[in-house]
């Protein structure tokens with residue numbers, strides 16, 4: 494199949510290489526023209542992914558290939574989804590009839606829209622053709638062909654299946670799902686708890702603290718997700734607890750790393766600068782906090798992380814705040 498992958502960061506480059514090796518005709522689009530050229534000339538490796546791109550995989554800053562692509566894969570940071578879709582539309586690109594895949598994990602600030610909603614707000618009538626690819630899948634491991642299992646979610650299973658068939662291979666296993674809401678909410682919100690988990694690492698806390706964050710984080714994630722229309726069981730699958738665990742525990746996680754730097758005393762700006770890649774949890778803490786307020790649901794970890802990131806609260810005080818809340822039933 495002819496596929497254009499939008500975003501040549503760690504994840505876009507890794508998925509483009511996987512699709513290419515699965516025998517598809519793939520073009521990889523990079524936002525930054527200079528980086529597109531350096532990637533195409535193989536003068537640089539894609540951010541942090543750590544392996545070379547297949548030698549015949551074309552990297553470009555031009556969107557021309559989209560015109561006759563049968564599938565398009567978005568792998569860009571969530572807060573650029575709207576501007577990229579508008580750029581495509583304003584340059585004559587239509588997504589009608591194409592399989593659209595979102596591998597982006599986030600909820601748009603202010604509108605609180607999921608990525609599939611942002612895409613279909615701009616490209617009217619495409620919602621049923623959107624599949625979300627999500628789950629515990631660090632690029633650093635997928636690009637080294639380490640066995641990985643993820644979810645393909647779409648409103649109808651036929652779309653999910655079309656996406657699944659593109660990616661499946663002996664190291665990348667894909668399960669179908671039709672709870673697109675639950676999958677997108679899980680993907681976005683787990684990043685907030687990964688920052689919390691990193692803060693615990695930065696404070697030199699141990700396994701008990703981390704597992705408390707993961708377990709209570711899962712509760713918050715499913716509470717918010719169900720209130721937004723997701724199915725509770727989705728949060729106990731790969732795109733829920735699976736992705737939550739990998740991100741909270743992994744040495745590869747960008748979100749956990751940002752949290753760790755903050756726990757060690759760095760400011761948010763310093764932590765972001767030293768990372769040099771997107772940590773979706775930062776912007777998604779704002780979305781999660783707003784969701785809690787809008788739906789009037791209690792999200793204690795989300796609220797404390799919001800206070801640390803955006804109101805200057807000391808991380809130690811945030812943990813104390815969580816530990817001394819009025820106790821309740823589990």
Ligand SMILES: NC(=O)C1=CN([C@@H]2O[C@H](COP(=O)(O)OP(=O)(O)OC[C@H]3O[C@@H](n4cnc5c(N)ncnc54)[C@H](O)[C@@H]3O)[C@@H](O)[C@H]2O)C=CC1
Nearest residue numbers: 500501502503504524540568569573597598631632770771
């Ligand atoms: N890195 C990973 O292991 C995984 C990442 N993801 C998700 O994939 C998405 C992208 O993450 P990464 O590849 O890690 O990010 P990255 O920071 O490595 O790369 C970001 C890419 O976004 C594009 N970009 C930058 N500014 C842009 C703009 N203004 N407009 C449009 N595009 C722009 C560029 O092509 C850039 O290469 C995120 O939502 C992330 O949560 C999902 C699963 C795994």
Ligand SMILES: O=C(CO)COP(=O)(O)O
Nearest residue numbers: 628629630631746747748
């Ligand atoms: O979503 C991911 C793995 O499933 C990547 O998480 P990080 O962005 O924290 O590295």
